[in-house]
Amino acid sequence: MALVVVVGPPGSGKTTIGTALAERLGVVFRDTDADIAAAAGKPIPDIFVDDGEEHFRALEREAVRRAVAEHDGVLALGGGAILAAETRELLADILVVHLRVDLAEAVKRTEIDRGRPLLNVNPRATLRRLMDERLPLYREVADIEIDTTGRDIVALTDEIAARIGTRTVTVNDAETPYSVLIGHGVVERLPLFIGKAARAAVIHTANTSELAERVGSLLPDGVEATLMEIPDAEDGKSISVAEQCWEALGAEGFTRTDLVIGVGGGAVTDLAGFVAACWLRGVPVVHVPTSLLGAVDAAVGGKTGVNTAAGKNLVGSFHPPRAVLVDLDNFATLPRRDLAAGLAEVVKAGFIADPVILELVEADPEAALDASGPVVAELVERAIAVKAEVVGSDLKEGGLRAVLNYGHTFAHAIEKLEHFRWRHGDAVAVGMVYAAHLNAITGRVDLVERTKAVLESIGLPTTYDAERWDEIVAVMKIDKKNIGATQRFVLLDDLAKPVVVDDVTAEQQREAYERLTA
Numbered sequence: 001m002a003l004v005v006v007v008g009p010p011g012s013g014k015t016t017i018g019t020a021l022a023e024r025l026g027v028v029f030r031d032t033d034a035d036i037a038a039a040a041g042k043p044i045p046d047i048f049v050d051d052g053e054e055h056f057r058a059l060e061r062e063a064v065r066r067a068v069a070e071h072d073g074v075l076a077l078g079g080g081a082i083l084a085a086e087t088r089e090l091l092a093d094i095l096v097v098h099l100r101v102d103l104a105e106a107v108k109r110t111e112i113d114r115g116r117p118l119l120n121v122n123p124r125a126t127l128r129r130l131m132d133e134r135l136p137l138y139r140e141v142a143d144i145e146i147d148t149t150g151r152d153i154v155a156l157t158d159e160i161a162a163r164i165g166t167r168t169v170t171v172n173d174a175e176t177p178y179s180v181l182i183g184h185g186v187v188e189r190l191p192l193f194i195g196k197a198a199r200a201a202v203i204h205t206a207n208t209s210e211l212a213e214r215v216g217s218l219l220p221d222g223v224e225a226t227l228m229e230i231p232d233a234e235d236g237k238s239i240s241v242a243e244q245c246w247e248a249l250g251a252e253g254f255t256r257t258d259l260v261i262g263v264g265g266g267a268v269t270d271l272a273g274f275v276a277a278c279w280l281r282g283v284p285v286v287h288v289p290t291s292l293l294g295a296v297d298a299a300v301g302g303k304t305g306v307n308t309a310a311g312k313n314l315v316g317s318f319h320p321p322r323a324v325l326v327d328l329d330n331f332a333t334l335p336r337r338d339l340a341a342g343l344a345e346v347v348k349a350g351f352i353a354d355p356v357i358l359e360l361v362e363a364d365p366e367a368a369l370d371a372s373g374p375v376v377a378e379l380v381e382r383a384i385a386v387k388a389e390v391v392g393s394d395l396k397e398g399g400l401r402a403v404l405n406y407g408h409t410f411a412h413a414i415e416k417l418e419h420f421r422w423r424h425g426d427a428v429a430v431g432m433v434y435a436a437h438l439n440a441i442t443g444r445v446d447l448v449e450r451t452k453a454v455l456e457s458i459g460l461p462t463t464y465d466a467e468r469w470d471e472i473v474a475v476m477k478i479d480k481k482n483i484g485a486t487q488r489f490v491l492l493d494d495l496a497k498p499v500v501v502d503d504v505t506a507e508q509q510r511e512a513y514e515r516l517t518a
């Protein structure tokens with residue numbers, strides 16, 4: 001079903017603004033006038049001349065019906081499409097943007113384009129009449145009305161995106177670009193990303209069961225929801241849980257066009273992504289992250305996986321989602337400790353790429369912990385933008401993507417030694433302090449105090465048990481970034497200047513541990 005439908009009189013900019021809006025939202029643009037001309041094999045003015053307006057309107061009603069049902073992007077309708085009552089009814093459940101324009105500018109804009117059959121004679125008077133007649137109908141169907149007169153495209157698309165309540169980050173993945181919608185209530189946009197699914201498996205934990213039910217109820221008629229509750233947190237991220245999900249998919253007869261939806265924290269989205277990646281060798285997955293960490297990191301970028309006795313995330317696959325719906329309202333029930341843990345990955349994005357993030361947290365740590373406040377919304381968008389930029393150019397961690405692992409070599413060792421009972425974000429916080437010591441010890445930038453201060457200001461741990469070096473070093477040796485026997489670490493040459501190095505000596509690693517635990 002269409003994401004946004006754009007309506008308005010001739011000259012209001014439906015095609016230009018609709019195209020820019022689609023680009024901004026990371027979706028495809030479609031125009032029913034173009035559909036009609038293509039299907040008829042001739043331009044619209046020729047249809048009017050050869051077959052008459054009534055015939056054209058019949059073609060238009062059918063073109064709109066079809067496009068609304070099958071196009072999951074921005075859809076522009078011909079200026080007169082809303083004359084049909086059945087079309088207006090069709091638009092009742094869809095987000096409709098009405099573009100207004102004043103008469104003088106509409107005349108100017110339409111003069112350039114001669115292909116408008118109703119404006120061949122006395123265009124100014126005709127336009128005035130059409131605009132007056134149709135205004136109440138545009139208003140009847142529209143959710144948002146925007147005056148385009150004298151305004152540039154960028155400002156207009158920004159305003160429409162903001163009024164839709166959705167900030168969108170596009171992940172320009174080389175395989176299939178997808179959108180991360182961020183805003184209050186964006187879970188409602190789920191029906192746009194159903195594709196051809198006849199069934200959807202909604203994977204969740206007890207903590208997100210209410211939302212999972214709501215997600216099930218948002219599926220369009222004819223799409224059958226199967227709710228699959230898995231154990232909470234890391235207990236759910238195991239091969240045996242994945243296997244139970246596959247058994248359930250088999251029992252429900254899931255096919256390649258059916259859909260998996262992950263509703264929960266990072267553990268759920270990692271598991272749901274993995275289940276989707278392996279079922280029939282890959283079915284679509286949509287993520288509805290409910291934790292801050294899931295939203296800014298786990299749900300974006302296509303890394304999926306489970307933990308095994310051998311270690312954290314060692315079994316998995318790259319399987320980018322079809323879309324990610326970051327509904328900020330979902331953070332309302334997230335415990336403060338989990339919100340803080342999510343901020344660890346946000347702070348990481350600050351150190352590796354966007355220092356404004358650090359400034360925002362440092363300026364007001366409490367605001368960074370206020371789930372419903374504007375600072376969290378900005379932090380979420382910035383952190384996702386950092387991640388999208390990196391994974392968009394290196395999905396499979398051939399090079400650049402490793403920078404997202406800043407602090408993770410040590411963090412994953414803690415997680416394994418603690419039998420996955422530590423919060424991932426807590427481990428990453430300690431891991432970043434360890435990395436900051438390594439930065440300083442290896443003659444790079446000294447950000448130790450800044451790292452500790454920002455993490456402590458939001459209640460995150462910055463030290464670890466002093467007696468476990470031998471175990472830690474053993475686990476770090478099986479880190480995914482290592483090449484053969486060569487250990488690799490992500491360090492910082494400077495703030496926002498990450499580098500992957502392979503020459504950190506055993507002594508330097510030990511020295512960093514001693515400083516961390518001193």
Ligand SMILES: NC(=O)c1ccc[n+]([C@@H]2O[C@H](COP(=O)([O-])OP(=O)(O)OC[C@H]3O[C@@H](n4cnc5c(N)ncnc54)[C@H](O)[C@@H]3O)[C@@H](O)[C@H]2O)c1
Binds near residue numbers: 207233
């Ligand atoms: N794939 C990736 O790129 C990637 C990136 C970062 C982290 N991860 C993985 O993500 C996991 C960590 O994610 P996490 O921190 O979200 O942990 P989590 O999924 O374990 O969630 C933390 C806790 O918060 C609860 N919770 C989640 N949303 C809630 C809500 N709205 N209200 C109340 N409770 C809620 C969960 O049920 C859980 O108890 C780790 O397994 C980590 O390895 C993956």
Ligand SMILES: O=C(O)C(=O)C[C@@H](O)[C@H](O)[C@H](O)COP(=O)(O)O
Binds near residue numbers: 301408480
């Ligand atoms: O997406 C990535 O790439 C990351 O490294 C993001 C990390 O923050 C995240 O914790 C991820 O789960 C780590 O992946 P792994 O490959 O080190 O297991």
